[in-house]
Amino acid sequence: MLRTKKLAKPLRDPVTFAKKLLGWTPHEAQEQILRDRAKNLTVAAGRRFGKSECMAVSAIHYAIAHPGSIQFIIAPTYDQAQIIFDTIVRLLSRSPLIQLVDKVVYTPFPKLRFLTGSIIHARSADKPQNLRGHKAHRIILDEAGYIKDEAVTNVIEPMLADYDGDLIKIGTPAGRNHFYDSFIRGLERNEYYSSYQFPSWVNPHISREYIERKKKEYGENSIRFRTEYMAEFIDDQNAVFPWRSIQACIEEDIELLEGRTHAKQRFVFGVDVAKYLDYTVIIGIDIAQEPAKLIYFDRFQRLPWGEIARRIEDIHARFSPQAIVVDSTGAGDPLLEMVQHIARGITITGGTAITQQGNITKVPKTILVERLAAAIDNRKVIFPNIPELINELKYFEYVRTSSGSLKMEAHEGMHDDCVMALALAVFGAFHEPSLPDIDEWPFF
Ligand SMILES: Nc1ncnc2c1ncn2[C@@H]1O[C@H](COP(=O)(O)OP(=O)(O)OP(=O)(O)O)[C@@H](O)[C@H]1O
Ligand SMILES: [Mg+2]
Incomplete structure (x- = not known):
């Protein structure tokens, strides 16, 4: 037995x-x-x-x-x-x-x-x-x-x-x-x-x-x-970022940096702030050369505003970037207050045009995402193989709403914080944020 x-x-x-x-x-x-x-x-x-x-x-x-x-x-x-x-x-x-x-x-x-x-x-x-x-x-x-x-x-x-x-x-x-x-x-x-x-x-x-x-x-x-x-x-008919384009932008040997290593580097950071249970993601790109290169990635959950602000200040000190763009929509507002001496606020809207209100730029989500899509399609930005980022890009979709209009969002069950942080960084590379077309980007 x-x-x-x-x-x-x-x-x-x-x-x-x-x-x-x-x-x-x-x-x-x-x-x-x-x-x-x-x-x-x-x-x-x-x-x-x-x-x-x-x-x-x-x-x-x-x-x-x-x-x-x-x-x-x-x-x-x-x-x-x-x-x-x-x-x-x-x-x-x-x-x-x-x-x-x-x-x-x-x-x-x-x-x-x-x-x-x-x-x-x-x-x-x-x-x-x-x-x-x-x-x-x-x-x-x-x-x-x-x-x-x-x-x-x-x-x-x-x-x-x-x-x-x-x-x-x-x-x-x-x-x-x-x-x-x-x-x-x-x-x-x-x-x-x-x-x-x-x-x-x-x-x-x-x-x-x-x-x-x-x-x-x-x-x-x-x-x-x-x-x-x-x-x-x-079946990527609905994909905002086609897989072929994403793949072309992945460069395995890009090294992430802890601070500036060269005087010629020009850094721009994007910060997507957590709402509810999401993640806060900070992405930095170096736009000194084309294609721009992702050199900083941080993703974390449930940190108090003061701690996030401290991280942003730390980035400012170590990288001396051209711009830090913080999503100040809703929950991001108190954070922007703490870091506005070193960062620029962007409020993401459902509208169709970019507008300026005090020190805050209001940007439709479609424009933010489409600029990133154009940058990726044209290989204007490259990144190392960061699974969280790659998966979010891969499963970011056009969704048709019940009223028939098109929305862009993460597939159900998937986050979009990395996508938005990268989109903010790419957007921040503009001198003049109201420029409509990718052809007019100063750096790309
Ligand atoms: N661990 C293993 N050791 C030895 N042979 C294996 C092992 N795993 C699978 N095989 C062999 O690989 C072949 C495929 O296995 P299986 O039928 O389980 O695959 P499957 O993925 O279900 O295939 P299908 O797509 O046709 O349904 C079979 O011949 C099986 O005996
Ligand atoms: Mg089988």
Whole structure:
């Protein structure tokens, strides 16, 4: 008989569990997924990454580690659900854990019960009504991108309500739906939301030649290759900053500075001030040469005004910049009061024209963002690979409002503080803030 004591150690770590008890060694990316305990875990991975096998292992580990637990594996079609279920049965049949299996049934739906009371169900999402009435501690959606939004919100998510259960979505991207929304929400990674993106070729068990052939066949930049093998959500029709343009502005080897290092440098800083739970972001660019270069990045949460003002004063002393532009909209107002001897205030409006009121310039958000978009499109500003900045740029969108007009904002669940701080810095590079066009920028 399998002793629970013998199980205690591998149970703590799903990777050890997989190796020791299932004879299955995850590749590095699968290790990351198995060890992530976020309540909402989202994984966008290319075809043949090893998504289904990894989920089979994850489900077994959870079932053994949580006696009495109920799990559902849900795939778009019955066949796909059956494949994972068969993998689970196959992995268990060659493992000492088989002694813990109570029974396996296939009709009306596949279901595996352990002697510990844990149950794993495999279902399809094509008839979501069959799922109503069930509750679960954990649900795994395989090929989540192909499961309809309505099935997820109306039927699948409520199944988790009784136990405040966990939801894992894994799959190859398929448009901008619930899978995409969860993916974005998890980019910041905390205990509630976490997400990953992996191309197919991180799976060492599939043929590299095959992938290379597909790359040639479809074209490296084709929508098909980028979606299926690179796991990108590439429908960027709504993107304010197209991915190609962002990519062209990333320079890995730009070094961030702690202060001025050369007399010729001309620094401009943008400060986007936190409202509610957002972050305050300070970005500095050096505009002495074209393209302008991001040389300072700071992002923080929940600091008192006095402390933020102290940081701005410190920047002023260390960099002696041309300009520091502070967002003084609403919450930013008290901060501007503290730093107005060294900084310029900008109030972001929903209007259409730039106006001046005392020492404050009122700037429509569209102008601020469009100037940044033009700078990025024309590679007038370059930056190192700062994940928070890059992700925010990537998922900053045009959104059509109910009245039909276009707004620009972060995708739901995503912040825009880095984008706005960079936009303020770029805007601050103007001598004359009311100049309308990028061609008239003094430095660019
Ligand atoms: N850790 C591993 N060790 C050995 N082989 C693995 C591992 N992970 C995946 N594989 C193998 O890689 C192949 C793809 O795995 P799997 O079917 O789980 O991928 P998938 O991402 O679900 O693919 P698809 O996109 O077709 O659904 C299979 O042959 C599988 O046996
Ligand atoms: Mg699969």
